[in-house]
Amino acid sequence: MERVRIFPLKGISRRQETIIREGQVEAARVWNLCLGMHLAARRENLPWPGKRQFHEATKGGRFALHSQSIQHVFRAFDAAVQSARENRKAGRKEIRYPYKDKRFFPLMWPAQAIGLEEKRIVLLMGRGRPALDLARPQWLTGKAACKVVWNGVHHELHIRVEVENTAPTASQGATQKRATVDLGQIHQAAVVTNEGDALVVSGHGILSLKRLHSKQLGEIQGKRSRCQKGSRSSRKLGWARAKLTLRYNRRVRDLRPKGIRVVADFCKERGIEALFVGNPDGVRRKHAGRHHNQRMSQWEYGKDISYLEQKLEQDRIVCFTGEEQGTSSQCPVCGHRHKPKGRNWRCSACGFEGHRDIVGALNMHAIAFGQVVSFPKRITYLRPGHLRRSSRLDTGQSCLARFASVKRRAGNGAGSLRERPTACEMWLEAHPLQGIWECHLSCLGYWSTI
Numbered sequence: 001m002e003r004v005r006i007f008p009l010k011g012i013s014r015r016q017e018t019i020i021r022e023g024q025v026e027a028a029r030v031w032n033l034c035l036g037m038h039l040a041a042r043r044e045n046l047p048w049p050g051k052r053q054f055h056e057a058t059k060g061g062r063f064a065l066h067s068q069s070i071q072h073v074f075r076a077f078d079a080a081v082q083s084a085r086e087n088r089k090a091g092r093k094e095i096r097y098p099y100k101d102k103r104f105f106p107l108m109w110p111a112q113a114i115g116l117e118e119k120r121i122v123l124l125m126g127r128g129r130p131a132l133d134l135a136r137p138q139w140l141t142g143k144a145a146c147k148v149v150w151n152g153v154h155h156e157l158h159i160r161v162e163v164e165n166t167a168p169t170a171s172q173g174a175t176q177k178r179a180t181v182d183l184g185q186i187h188q189a190a191v192v193t194n195e196g197d198a199l200v201v202s203g204h205g206i207l208s209l210k211r212l213h214s215k216q217l218g219e220i221q222g223k224r225s226r227c228q229k230g231s232r233s234s235r236k237l238g239w240a241r242a243k244l245t246l247r248y249n250r251r252v253r254d255l256r257p258k259g260i261r262v263v264a265d266f267c268k269e270r271g272i273e274a275l276f277v278g279n280p281d282g283v284r285r286k287h288a289g290r291h292h293n294q295r296m297s298q299w300e301y302g303k304d305i306s307y308l309e310q311k312l313e314q315d316r317i318v319c320f321t322g323e324e325q326g327t328s329s330q331c332p333v334c335g336h337r338h339k340p341k342g343r344n345w346r347c348s349a350c351g352f353e354g355h356r357d358i359v360g361a362l363n364m365h366a367i368a369f370g371q372v373v374s375f376p377k378r379i380t381y382l383r384p385g386h387l388r389r390s391s392r393l394d395t396g397q398s399c400l401a402r403f404a405s406v407k408r409r410a411g412n413g414a415g416s417l418r419e420r421p422t423a424c425e426m427w428l429e430a431h432p433l434q435g436i437w438e439c440h441l442s443c444l445g446y447w448s449t450i
Helices: 014-043 051-058 067-089 204-224 232-269 290-297 301-314 356-368 398-410 423-430 435-447
Strands: 002-009 107-109 114-116 120-123 132-135 146-150 155-162 178-183 187-193 197-202 274-279 318-323 344-346 353-355 378-382
Touching (some): 067 107, 187 356, 197 232, 204 232, 232 301, 274 356
Parallel strands (some): 197 378, 274 318
Antiparallel strands (some): 002 155, 146 155, 187 197, 344 353
């Protein structure tokens, strides 16, 4: 099973930055050449070019890149064309074929195009050109495909690694254990099994981060609208917006897989063999006013489904998706339909009352497995993780870790050695009443004053 690990490229030399930037410009030239061939074929009603035609047009040393990096670019373009074609055939006519020129494009290398040294990764840029030499992560034990991506503030190295499946294969007995999942925003996931267990994973943390980010972007845009385009103030506000967006993406990326991991562990502990995930695409595309449309456009349910499929595949649990239309508006007891309001589902016909998302997941059993399941007696409510604490390397809040280490060192006695105080420790000594969270918010500004 393949996974992608992200290694931040902070603090690389100016020479390395130049190699990356020039390589991304060359990769964009390859993309633009393929785009021109595609648009010309469409205008003249000719057969569309494919990988073979793109390969013939890009070979021969026309671009200052490794040959296999060039192949990755035109394969990515061909995949974009095929994806747009499939979506348009499925009825999504608003999806457009690639039509925009690019200034930059990510650099990609297959496993055989990189070299590994004891502490370095050597990414080849083609014959006669200097290679890109980067630090090697400790967890990288062998050659792997990788990609250099710009995240808005700095570059990142995305490395594809192989993960072995250690979970035993699910047994296929006559009484198969099944579960259904109803995805949402207020509650990230609601799970119901056919044996009377249920789980609700809160999504308030992710929702609050999205709300905060929207307010921050609105405030920055209001200030930027009063600046002259291209001025120093406008560029500084744009840089601040990029940094806030990067931090927001890291925090959401930290919380979202944690919530899905809670669902996967819940299914694994109960021996679930098949899991149905309702696809809320129809609800997502329904027009319901600009405020609700904004919330729905920020709902990344596709990532939730993808994370579920990956984690359940690793645990050897069958996972599949399907339509969930009508599951949230039907009473699980008498079948009466009405539009629910509030977080509890109340039936005006029979008087049934239960958790709204649990009702939606419960009704999916009849759609997915053809089985009617009674309302669960045990409902577990869990949070995906701590909103102000992260466990990923690229989401680390260093001042919080340093503050914890200061408390540990301070408790070792008067004779223990103490390291030089960090900026966060000095800030805490100067502002003892404002707390550790204000320290984290102020540490970047405080570094420039000491």
